Amino acid sequence: MAAKHPKRSTSFLPLEIIETILLNLPVESLLRFKTVSKSWNTMISDPAFVENQLHRSKTSSSRNLLLGELGFSHYNSEDYSLVKIDKDRKLQTLQLSEYPPGSNVVLSYCDGVLLLTNDRQTCMDFVLWNPSTGTHATFQFPYEVNPRSQKIYGLCHDPRTGGFKVVVVVCLKYYTVYSCKNNSWTRKKEFGDTSFLVVYDPHIFVDGVFYLLLMDPGIYLITYFDPVDDEFKILRKPEIVVDHLWIYMADLKGRLCVYCNANDGRGNAIRIWIKGEGVGNNYWEELITIENVPTYIWFFKPLCFVENKILIQLYSSRLVLYNPSEKTFEKFDIERSSVYCEYFPYLDSLIDPGAFFPAQEKEEVVIEKLISCS
Template identity: 35%
Template structure:
């Protein structure tokens, strides 16, 4: 170690370390105290994360009922779409990914409650809020990064209350009432909130009345004051709506009467680039590098990649059709290596 320090300044060493995979970083923490402190520092974690995002076209597939593995990481940049199995962190009968951000995932573990999972580190921590039992059937869950305090926040909310878990501090906020003036039933097709880089989390919810969808609402968590708010409302119809995020902006899609996917004009979509991939494809998720969108063809259920810069479509060779069982489809999440947390 002394020999290395004699030839290389520490900032050069830090730059080299920031380009390494998490598995190597965990080993190199044992080299010396200085390396361990560097790798554990929040600023190093963000530098490493930025580099990982710029080169990451990996997705996480979960809920694979037609596969021996429950989850897989798939690299979309490799010619054969190299994939590797990922084990859930706890021994439970049922586990479900509730939300994600920067390669971190909140799991609902039926036997033990909620857990924050980092597949890159193969580590987890339980998130059970002992003072209050959230209504799981009405749960909204999201996770985002707060750049002001260099920490991740996990937000859990049901129809009446919400609370925030501060990951690095390992503590919950006080329970807060959910004052959104909601008087009629909500239906949540996907309780997973989508984070943006400004430290906010967005959910798309249906408001029902008299057996039909009255409108859609975008509910969001404002990280600046840790309050839940309504961003906007849009008239609803009987067709499903889908929301995807690049981290920079949100996009909204719905099925029209011809069973085609069309983009909806809902803020803040105006800041997003045009994506003319046609109505015969259902948007699934955006890769972390912001350059690719995963789509499913309505013709043959094949998986397609839309390249935003090239404005081109390419069929994915990964055996997507093999994983589809009747109406069941695996869930997809953009994945990136993240060294957080100690």
């Protein structure tokens, strides 16, 4: 009598389950899995999947990934390193990312995409680069501007088209807006009171907009660029923050924060406030007071939380962890040392910058109005 063999059954997971599993994988794995089948490639390439994956990255409990530009100067940097802070106070280099040839100066960042150029002063050539995917797209700035003029750059999404917008503020007199979808620069607009100066570094991208901190002697204004109507708007700062103190901005927990010296600037403590979630939310609450700060506030830059501790950059190169319970600073073991280090928030993102440009490249960028600013 022949032996009975159990019937083999083949089961297939529903696409919804497969999508849920894939959304929990890093971008490096997703790029490999696009080659599994046409259906998987279609799913992972779908704009809705890309958006969901970005949302997962933003809401991840682990936000202690940084993209480090390590080098001897801002204009002579090495490749960018993706670094992670572990529990043993070590800065681990996870991978190295080669920036697009000829463009290694970071001007702004948005949802895992960096705005690069080859020269901060002239800034005629721009690159949108996603270090997670290695993809990039290039375009040019068509205006003639005095290299000595102060220029500020911002990057954000256009909620109407889903593409990117690049903003260039020149001399705090005018600004131009570049739309990747239309491959065009809009006309320059009046910026406002030219007596204000920009506290240049940093400007912060959160809430779908980028924030700038403006300063007039004794007065600070927090402004943001609204990509819906291409206007700069003023955000109310925490009431307890008085104008005569030095104040700065930071991105902590994916939220806008401002910080200043405690005790009217006479002590060695720094207070940090965090803004309510959403661009229209003007609610502020105190996040933490960091005591025993070993430096002046202009050499102090909070980067991210590592569990209940805060990673802080001091003197542009030194990294420390602040322990709120013990009110102490813990030193880091760094794999490599550098005279100059700059770190940017890192988001694992599938966004392909080139996907937001017209399918057929134009020989010249469309310019509605050309105005020079010297």
